[in-house]
Amino acid sequence: MVGIDIEQVDRFKNLDTHLKQRVYTKNEIEYCEKFENSSIHFAGIWCAKEAVVKCLSELNLVVSEIEILHQNNGAPYVNVTPKLQQYFDDKKFKNIHISISHINQNAIAIAMLEK
Numbered sequence: 001m002v003g004i005d006i007e008q009v010d011r012f013k014n015l016d017t018h019l020k021q022r023v024y025t026k027n028e029i030e031y032c033e034k035f036e037n038s039s040i041h042f043a044g045i046w047c048a049k050e051a052v053v054k055c056l057s058e059l060n061l062v063v064s065e066i067e068i069l070h071q072n073n074g075a076p077y078v079n080v081t082p083k084l085q086q087y088f089d090d091k092k093f094k095n096i097h098i099s100i101s102h103i104n105q106n107a108i109a110i111a112m113l114e115k
């Protein structure tokens with residue numbers, strides 16, 4: 001299974017603090033706010049979350065339940081919660097992989113389940 005999402009970066013400029021904290025985790029906010037142009041990273045993480053929601057549509061997740069983290073080399077990954085791990089175990093999935101890209105006014109991400 002795969003999922004994809006694309007967004008306009010402008011939508012993620014000057015995000016309201018309450019909305020930001022409702023949608024993004026503390027780690028995600030810290031990651032994005034390290035960059036001068038944080039909106040592009042907020043947009044990318046949003047796309048990754050939506051791509052994961054689509055990929056795991058059976059689970060009816062909402063974006064706030066999904067956390068996107070980064071390895072030291074910058075590669076993004078999904079923080080596999082106990083709920084996700086249980087689903088993977090039940091369905092015999094090994095992992096979920098994501099990739100994010102952005103250019104000027106758009107961000108895009110895909111998610112793919114590994115069987």
Ligand SMILES: CC(C)(COP(=O)(O)OP(=O)(O)OC[C@H]1O[C@@H](n2cnc3c(N)ncnc32)[C@H](O)[C@@H]1OP(=O)(O)O)[C@@H](O)C(=O)NCCC(=O)NCCS
Nearest residue numbers: 040041042044045070072073074075076099100101102103
């Ligand atoms: C990773 C790389 C391909 C990004 O390409 P780019 O055209 O500059 O940028 P894109 O918009 O396509 O992609 C950016 C996204 O790539 C992802 N990314 C970053 N490093 C990555 C890596 N090592 N592997 C996979 N994905 C990576 C991130 O999700 C990033 O977006 P985010 O920070 O908002 O989450 C490029 O920077 C590269 O080749 N880096 C080599 C590794 C490196 O130099 N790392 C330095 C960090 S220590």
